[in-house]
Amino acid sequence: MEKYVVRCSKCGEVHGPHSLNCKNGDDALLRTEYSSKQLHPADLPGIWRYQDWLPVNGIIEEGSGRTITYKSQGFAEEYGLEDLWIAFNGYWPERDAGMMTCTFKDLESFPTMQLIRELNEERIMVVASAGNTARAFSHACTITGQPLLLVVPENSAHRLWTTHEQNPSVCLVTVEGDYFDAISLAGKIASRDGFVNEGGAKNVARRDGMATVMLDAALTMGTLPDHYFQAVGSGTGGISAWEASMRLAEDGRFGSKLPVLHLGQNIPCAPLYSLWSDSDVVSDSCPEGMYDDVLFNRKPPYSVKGGVKDALDATGGMMYAVSNDEASASQSLFEKTEGIDINPAAAVAVAALVQAVEGGNVLPEDRIVLNITGGGQKRLMQDYPVRQIEPSAGVSAKDPNAEDEILNIVEGFFGVRI
Template identity: 40%
Template sequence: MKISDKRHYSLLCPLCGLTQTDDGLTLSCAGDHAPALLQTRYEQARFTPAEEEEGIFRYRSWLPVTRSLAGAGRTAVLRSERLSRHLGLPGLRIAFNGYWPEKGAELETGTFKELEAYTVLGRLPEEPTVLVVASAGNTAAAFAAVCSRYEVPCLLIIPETGLGRLRLREPLHPCVRLVVVEDADYTDAIALSEEVAKWPGFTLEGGVRNVARRDGLGTVMYAAAEESGELPEYYFQAVGSAAGAIAVHEAAKRVRLASGTEGRALPRLMLSQNDVFAPIHRAWLGGTRDFAPRDDDRFAVRGAFADELTNRCPPYSVHSGVFDVLTESDGDVLAVDGPSAVAARDLFRDLESIDLEPAAAVAAASLFSAVGSGAIPRDATVLLNVTGGGRARLARDHTLLAAEPRLRVRLDGGSHDEALAAIGDLFAPAAAGGVSGSGW
């Protein structure tokens, strides 16, 4: 592990312009104004990957971290002759985030959420408190694996539907505790995590508000720029909160500034959602920044092909959030039905001999549809973010262990009281050192 005492970046509020030093935990601007997503400003102006660093930490000069962690993977950027030929799209590149060792993809939990887990841990203070992470499943798997390896105290809160994604190569360390919320969805898990994080000794990871999470996900664009020498014209990704889309947009702006080509267009964000659960798609079609959650979205979750994309309260309206990055990139949001996602998943598997996660299948289906309808030119340069893949291959190559919840809770008519009391009992030994770490 490489540790630096000095932070090589500052935090900038894009709304008021206030610059702050970072303590590794800051999630919001200290100014008195409407919410805005903080952004990082790095001392290093040039795009200079570090050859001696491992995984995503080769981009350390543009990551908000004070340490590099061994074992980190990164995005494998590939050119597919078969898929390009099938689509008639010679400028297509695939950003593969998952497990595909022949292609250099070694993300052990099978999704790009590992990129954010390593970066969030790299940003933490030297003596972290209990990190509270809400997840639909994939993020929890990534944090479970990395926090267990480095013995970082962590509380993972997930809906029961996400439990099947927590199949790991190694058992959970005792300092990592998994809580499953029954008969709930991702938004419920987020709300519960925010209540827990108010307790002394607990820190909210913060989701999209955490600059480390976004900049970790932004390494997808760094990897693509390093491989091709340029930014793509179009970028395809399926989204729930759209933290990854915001991240790659911020990364693309950083790369463009470093290359001295500020006048060139940024990659157009072509985002996709399940057609039965598409709050971002619905809001974008409305043409305004306004966002209003709908009661029926809670029930629509059950019919979604990719339930990991079902965030009922995405950061759409917040300054520098989804609406702003779609507007700035001249992007669009597409809705994909289940049969189209299944067909795209099967076609990708037949052509590439690797499996896709449901969200990645939704993104692939949106690309196939856009090409077929003529929405993008055949000579365009395109980056498809396969946000997860290779889990079936991973299960063949390794013995995977199902993560066991330490606690199951239910929300009583929307109240968190009983669930909070049970979680408090789970961590009662903390005062006596029951969840101490870390392995820095």
């Protein structure tokens, strides 16, 4: 029996293991269906312990980070929460947390890279990112040697740091423009011969990697939570949590009620909140002025079948609009009470939880999972030297020749003819 199949969430058609779109043209996300209907953790390091529900057969041993779920005491006490669990993704050696990029994007990059290896893919992978995803894929590709083209907004390049001395397989190109501009250019490049698109939200390996946050939480608690909180840009993490919850409910050992999704965005640049609330909280200057602009995506997968709207509808979920002041206050309080630094995006999730408590959307006795999507960067930099990844060149999104310029940059960097 095959380990899994990839099926269209709309028409039910089965597709190949690296398919990104339905061949029947359906506007729908593909989804993995695993032959193992119960989750049995493997005796493997890190994320690979969830091998049953990852669309790969082997592992990358160096990719040994995973979510660490623990019961909160300090922050929970501040808000009178009796059953608050922190799903921590980052670097915190005192809790055995070892994501060397300090972001849960590691959970996406390593399964994707392993799938690429199993497909014997030698083409140059193309990744568009606002920073954290690029850092995670750079880390994975440096380990595996997979050639990688990163296309990143110019204002996000400061997030591209590494603990590796060299990244000879990683070519970084910055774009004068926003994240959507980077996605558009990357998509054009990836459609050319010699390149492969990693797929973003359409990539089942990425989503199932992120889904391990919910798997770790359920295994640690022994049950599905009542509520799940996360900050989102595209909303893919929320979709992943929903998909994991459905698998865990089918497992039969963790309860049958799906957790309510509580997804936070940072105003005044909150496209998903705007769509959900039928309001307009997207400024013309976005993503300028955001507490963390990694949370801005102009074209999130909201209405697509199997997308964010379906996830919210299926779980009775909610969206939250978090101001910079709310995020800053929540970050300070969390770091003080829990004893670890967190990334600004994670602070938006904390602030969403605060709004939910104050608004009565959760009760003191409810079992709650708070996804800290990135943390421990300051802690890591105490233990390891880091260096910035230098761009090979930059282009302007307004330049009609930008695509050709990137191709020339790639040819020079990798010494190949495209």
